[in-house]
Amino acid sequence: MYYSYLARHVRTHTGEKPYECKECEKTFRYPASLGGHVTIHTGEKPYVCKECGKTFSCPKYFRRHVKTHSGMKPYECTECGKAYSCSSSLREHARTHSEEKPYECQHCGKAFRHQRYFKKHVRMHSGVKPYECMECGKAYSCSTSLREHKRTHTGERPFECQHCGKAFTRHASLRGHMRTHSGERAYRCTQCGKAFCWPSSLRKHVRMHSEEKPYECQQCGKAFWYPANLRGHTRIHAGEKL
Structure with a gap:
């Protein structure tokens, strides 16, 4: 048993990912990670939240979601005091202060703070779009984009603002909207100090300095x-x- 744990740990250093998805050829370090990924293709979502009924294909995201109901946010940012229910969310948030972008595309050099956005970007270079809308045939490189697109057909807006009731098709849109209530401007220009609610607004602004x-x-x-x-x-x- 000790050897199996050691072998798994060593892969974090070597980058070895021996477990391959037969559907899309994506590779993983651990068999459990592959098992969670496969449910994306099958549509299976065996993890059901007892509080709200929301279902998940991956146990990691299910556990993260359950914490949102408990209200516990033990992970606090030392920079601004904002708290989170899971450590990974705090790490991602911390990069908005440090400007750290550890995930760099080998094709074009573009760097990202978050791994999920990096993975989406890489698929744009490959041209692979395995997720197709059954309604109109439009295809996407990632499953989340397909889910968001489907809402244009159904009219579903599951992400509602608790302050004003405005609803959105994307969680990212809700997060951006919430900043209009809180006044938070986490994305600051290192050139002139101007701050923005949205990372996209900061990127646009930075171009004015670089020309x-x-x-x-x-x-x-x-x-x-x-x-x-x-x-x-x-x-x-x-x-x-x-």
Whole structure:
């Protein structure tokens, strides 16, 4: 038994992932992780919350969800005092203060604070979109994007603000909305100190300091900071009235 625990631990150093999913070829360090992943393809969600009935395919996310009902938040940020029910959420939050982005794409160099966003990004390079909507045929590289898309068909908005009752299709949208009530601006520019509610707003702002203009017109080569500006410019070539 000692050897099996040691062998599992060693994989965290070597990066070895010997357990492969037959559906999508994704690999894992541990058989339990593979077992949890496979349920994504089968649609099976055996872990049911007794409090609210929400179901989960992965035991890790199920345990994390259960803590939200207990109200216990033992993991507190020493920087701003914000507390969380699980240590992984605190670690992710801490990166908003440190600007640490440990997950870097080997294809384009883009870095991420959170592993889940990094994994989504990597699939964009591979072009693999195994998650298809049965309603309209649109395909996605990750299951969460498909679930979010399905709500455009059903009209479901499961994420509701406890302050004003406004509901959202995505949890990320609810989190951003909650900041309008709390006034929290966790994303701060290191150049000028200006703070933002959304990481995307900070990224847009930073381009003004770097003069980076990544959105280029294919017709004339003019470049813009934001995609909305490029779209507006493109209409000039198309002859549309603005």
